[in-house]
Amino acid sequence: MAILDTLALILGQTILPISLVVFVGFVLARRMSLNTQTIGRVTFYLFSPALIFRGLYQTDLDYSTVGRTALLAALLFLASGLLGWFSSAKEDRRRRAAIALTSALSNNGNMGLSVSLFAFGEAGMALAMIYFVTTAFLGNTVGVFVASSGKAEPLQALRRTAQVPMLYGAVLGLLLGYFQVELPVGLMRSIDTLAGAAVPTLLVLLGAQLSHAPIQGRQQVLARTALIRLVGGPILAVLLCTLFGLQGLDRTIVILQSAMPTAVTATVLATEYDAAPNLVATIVATTTVLSLVTVSGVLWMLS
Secondary structure, eight states: OHHHHHHHHHIIIIIHHHHHHHHHHHHHHHHSOOOHHHHHHHIIIIIHHHHHHHHHHHSOOOHHHHHHHHHHHHHHHHHHHHHHHHHTTTSOHHHHHHHHHHHHOBOTTTTHHHHHHHHHHHHHHHHHHHHHHHHHHHHTTHHHHHHTTTOSOHHHHHHHHHTOHHHHHHHHHHHHHHTTOOOOHHHHHHHHHHHHTHHHHHHHHHHHHHTTOOOOSOHHHHHHHHHIIIIIHHHHHHHHHHHHTOOHHHHHHHHHHHTOOBOTHHHHHHHHHTSOHHHHHHHHHHHHHHHHHHHHHHHHHHO
16 A cells, blocks of 8 residues: 555656646647747747756755766666667668667656656756756767768767757856856846746647657557666666665666656657658657656656
């Protein structure tokens, strides 16, 4: 009974609130024409950078913890991608790139930040931001090469990275927080307003994007990729956290973030570089739905 009570608490207080907001976005996009590209851009260029800046500016983080979290996020990104690549050796090059991409890119923005906030508060979300910024950087560099099957120019990948405002928000937040620079009240209130819009908009946007995701593809491929992303990720995270001696909330957040479903960003990259975009969209939808169960399980084990 204790196990069931804990699971019910996790579902009711963490997963259900997130699922309801995602569902609202899904229904809204089905019933009316929503410009998800515009909503995505506003979130990408304003809300998310403000949220990350505020979180890292206001939270007293140990900078060795920041470095370890970023390192583990990078290692998990690469290890998951390699698992996806080697597990799809019989597929053609485009589908193999798609499977590697969907195995590596986890949804540490829309879902990862929200789950961390609801489950572990502001301190948990601050650590999740470090993980998110790291995977966003890798997604726009390594992810570009994977999606293009190695054909993208290095300069193109660097240009994409320079266009990720979350990186600037993270660096500014860490620097100003470290040197204890006090910002004017008016400016801070503006940042608070933008940051407050980030989590709900991210979840509504996720629902809207999922409403257009096709459901097609071989079940074996979908099952294998979902297994790598939702089960393989946390197992790898436990091993790496043990290897690096990570404990407490740091360990909890790294394992939780590694359990997130495939990011919608994977669909954007797959479409741009023709890396089996329909398969990628199906994997995104499948892993997101399944993650409602698997993430609940991971939260229960972490509790």
